[in-house]
Amino acid sequence: MDRWAYKTVKYxxxxxxxxxxxxxxxxxxxxxxxxxxxxxxxxxxxxxxQGQSRDIVAVFKRKV
Incomplete structure (x- = not known):
């Protein structure tokens, strides 16, 4: 079974x-x-x- 690590980055x-x-x-x-x-x-x-964005959040994964 594959195992994953996750990372969340805020821009x-x-x-x-x-x-x-x-x-x-x-x-x-x-x-x-x-x-x-x-x-x-x-x-x-x-x-x-009203639709204004403060941050963009990107979620990544990779095999461990």
Missing amino acids: KTGGFLGGKIKEDEFEELLNSYGFEGWELISCFDTSVY
């Missing part, structure tokens, strides 16, 4: 009210975990008020 959005993403920076973050063997399995935002 802060920018801007006065949040919601702005530096795409190159976010992609670099995702790639850095991918190079370490982590597979992205879920990605979602945390809503603050």
